[in-house]
Structures are given as C-alpha cells and as structure tokens.
Amino acid sequence: MAYSELIKNFDRIRDYMRQFYVYGFKSRNEYDKKSARSYDNERRRIESWLGDFMSFRQTADGKNVFLSVDSRSIPRNPLYNAFKAKSFTTGDVTFHFYVLDLLQDGRANNAQEIVNLFSKKYLCRFDTDWEPDISTVRKKLKEYVSLGLLKSEKRGRELVFSRNDSSIELSAWSDTLAFFAEADPLGVVGSFLLDKLETVPDYFQFKHHYILHTLDSQLLLQLLTAIGEHRRIKLTNASVRSAAGKVVHTVYPLKIFVSTQGGRQYLLCYHFRFRKLMFFRMDYIHAVELLDLEPDHERYAGYFEKFQSHLWGTSGGTGFNVDHLEMTVYYGPNEDFIPKRLEREKRNGTVEILDDHTCRYTTDVYDASELIPWLRTFIGRIVKLECSDNTVVERFWSDLEKMSALYGGDA
Numbered sequence: 001m002a003y004s005e006l007i008k009n010f011d012r013i014r015d016y017m018r019q020f021y022v023y024g025f026k027s028r029n030e031y032d033k034k035s036a037r038s039y040d041n042e043r044r045r046i047e048s049w050l051g052d053f054m055s056f057r058q059t060a061d062g063k064n065v066f067l068s069v070d071s072r073s074i075p076r077n078p079l080y081n082a083f084k085a086k087s088f089t090t091g092d093v094t095f096h097f098y099v100l101d102l103l104q105d106g107r108a109n110n111a112q113e114i115v116n117l118f119s120k121k122y123l124c125r126f127d128t129d130w131e132p133d134i135s136t137v138r139k140k141l142k143e144y145v146s147l148g149l150l151k152s153e154k155r156g157r158e159l160v161f162s163r164n165d166s167s168i169e170l171s172a173w174s175d176t177l178a179f180f181a182e183a184d185p186l187g188v189v190g191s192f193l194l195d196k197l198e199t200v201p202d203y204f205q206f207k208h209h210y211i212l213h214t215l216d217s218q219l220l221l222q223l224l225t226a227i228g229e230h231r232r233i234k235l236t237n238a239s240v241r242s243a244a245g246k247v248v249h250t251v252y253p254l255k256i257f258v259s260t261q262g263g264r265q266y267l268l269c270y271h272f273r274f275r276k277l278m279f280f281r282m283d284y285i286h287a288v289e290l291l292d293l294e295p296d297h298e299r300y301a302g303y304f305e306k307f308q309s310h311l312w313g314t315s316g317g318t319g320f321n322v323d324h325l326e327m328t329v330y331y332g333p334n335e336d337f338i339p340k341r342l343e344r345e346k347r348n349g350t351v352e353i354l355d356d357h358t359c360r361y362t363t364d365v366y367d368a369s370e371l372i373p374w375l376r377t378f379i380g381r382i383v384k385l386e387c388s389d390n391t392v393v394e395r396f397w398s399d400l401e402k403m404s405a406l407y408g409g410d411a
Helices: 011-023 036-053 078-084 090-102 111-121 134-147 170-183 188-194 211-229 297-308 337-345 368-376 390-407
Strands: 054-059 062-067 150-155 158-163 231-238 246-258 265-271 276-281 285-293 323-330 350-355 358-365 382-387
Touching (some): 036 054, 036 078, 078 211, 134 150, 211 265, 246 276, 246 297, 276 297, 337 350, 382 390
Antiparallel strands (some): 231 285, 265 276, 350 358
C-alpha cells in the first residue's frame, strides 16, 4: 500500500507517538511489534505533523527518534495535529461538499430529493456514470445529523434535512477556546474550533500541562459517555501475562482519576469477574466498547462512595486494609498559610490546631505509602510522623538520609 500522511485508525499511530514522546531512546531495530516498513511509515507521518518538535540522536545501535516538547512554554498542544489527519474516501469528501453546498440556501430536502439534486446540479457537469446510492446517502445524512452538521425534522411522513448552521461568533470566544483547548480533558474539540479563527491567542501558559493526555482523548470520550449513561463496557487492556499482549475485561466504569504529580490518568471500575473495584491505567487501554445499560448502577455507585472514603491516590493497598497516619507540623509567626494548605489538600484527612504554632494532620487510607511524596513537601516543619505501617515512616526517614548524603547535607 502506498504511503499516505493520513490515517484511517488512530490506534496505529497512538503507540508510536507515546513511545517517541515518553521514551525516545529506541532505535528502529528495537521497535519489534511491527515491521521496519511500518515503523518508517509511522515515523514519516509523525514528522509531517510534528516536524518542528522532532529530534534525532545517533547512537551505536542506530538513530533514535524522539519528540522534544517543553509543555510549559507552548500555547497550543501540537499533538492535536494527529487527530486532524484522518483519511477519507473519494465518496466521503464528495458527499461532504455537495450536501453542504446544496443545503446552503436554507431549504430542507428529503434523501431522494438530495440524490436527484446531486445529479442535476453537480454530476451532470462531469463525464461519469456514477450515481449516489439512496441507502448510502440516507446513512451519511443520519451520520451528519449525529455530528451536528445537519438537522432533521418530520415533513408529513417524510424526514427532511437542512444545514445546522451556528450563529455563534467564534472570534468573540477566542480566549475561552484557547484556554479550553489546553485545560479541558477533551480540549481537542477546542483546537478544531480555533482552526476556524484567523488569529489565535498565544498568551496562556500552563504549569502542569500534560499534553500526552491528548492521545487518550478518544478513549476518554467513550468512557465518560459510558459513565454518564450508566453502561457496562468491554475494555481491552495491555497485559504482559497474555501471549497476545492484550486481555479483555467486562467492567462497569465509575470515575476517571488524574494524578496531579505525574499526570497519569486512571479508570476506576467495578470488575464483574473479580467482583471488586479496580484501577486501569488509561495509557494501557487499547480499546473500549460500550455495552448494555447497567440496571444495578446505584449499587456499584455505593461501592465507590464507600471505597473513596479511604482512598488517597489510586491504590487499594493490601486487601483494602486501612493505614492510620498522623503528622504534626510546626509553623512560625505569619505562616498561617501552612494550616490553610493542609486544610486545602487534606482530602479524606482532618487537621487539628494544637497551639499557635503547631497542628496535626490525621488520615486513614488504604495505602499510606502514596502520601510520601506529599509528606516530603513539609520537610523542615515535621515535628512528629507516625503510621500504623512502620515501613512508611522508615522509608520516609531513609529517603531523607539518602538525600542528605547525596547532597552533602549536615548530619
């Protein structure tokens, strides 16, 4: 098959883009999941979309290709370009321009009238015997209604179609769209709308800008749809234990979690086979298929409410047993921002003011080791740290000793 910059299936390019952006240390010979020719084609596609962000490193094993993007300094996510390279057939693009031009006068027509007008207004000008099939046109019209490009209504016993033109002046919303496109989990929608503007604001910058989430947008939309409609899903997940490298699970999705530290996205769901709540990493999910409505969704929502009362991150610990943790913190004069910060970030914990300069943070969680990165941000203020899981406290002080030895701190 001849090479094309356009793609039919986004999954073909998703893994390569993630590998280039996250790792970037593999040579051509190390991409063994596909043929060398497939690697060359996918690399060329990515270069055509993201050439300004592609870099190369020559090593003894060959040339390593990687994406180099400082997400804090770019006003627009370049990975959105991959969603704008979908392939199309000749019939698709012909129908698109014909039907939008045909209905631009505001009149509504049924499917047969549209087919007749295609021949009368357009096809008669070309030397061709091709005529659109009525069933194909009906299918495409229905698709365009679902996409919001057309609207349909009953005219007697017939269904007629007209353009669903918007009166919204997008330029008046340019700032909103520029922010939405980068801050919203499904910001790719905003990116498409921004493409319609002559000038796009470039003054927004984001501290925690996890642009790699873009690659999971299509899956995220399906998952949010399933959650909103209370549907079961069939989830295909990566697995090193399977000879095929994939395992299919039937689950009921409950919520999407996003790590504020690393930016990873997780799906929390009820697993019907294992009969328990489980987390799946979004970047390990290959495909999602929506199934039937879940009649018992309130019961699983109840499981989630009970489960999250002791959840700090995305770990249920060992058998959902609870760890008790207490941290006493000192703060000086004019440092009331410390207890305020604890109140703001406490999640399922509590904050108790002990005196004018001391407060205690207490929590019961499934896996107290998840708190360690957060606890480290209070180094220099911690008066006392206790946990029912002694390994958590031991690890905290051990890490501190190693850091002190590494950077030559005083004993």
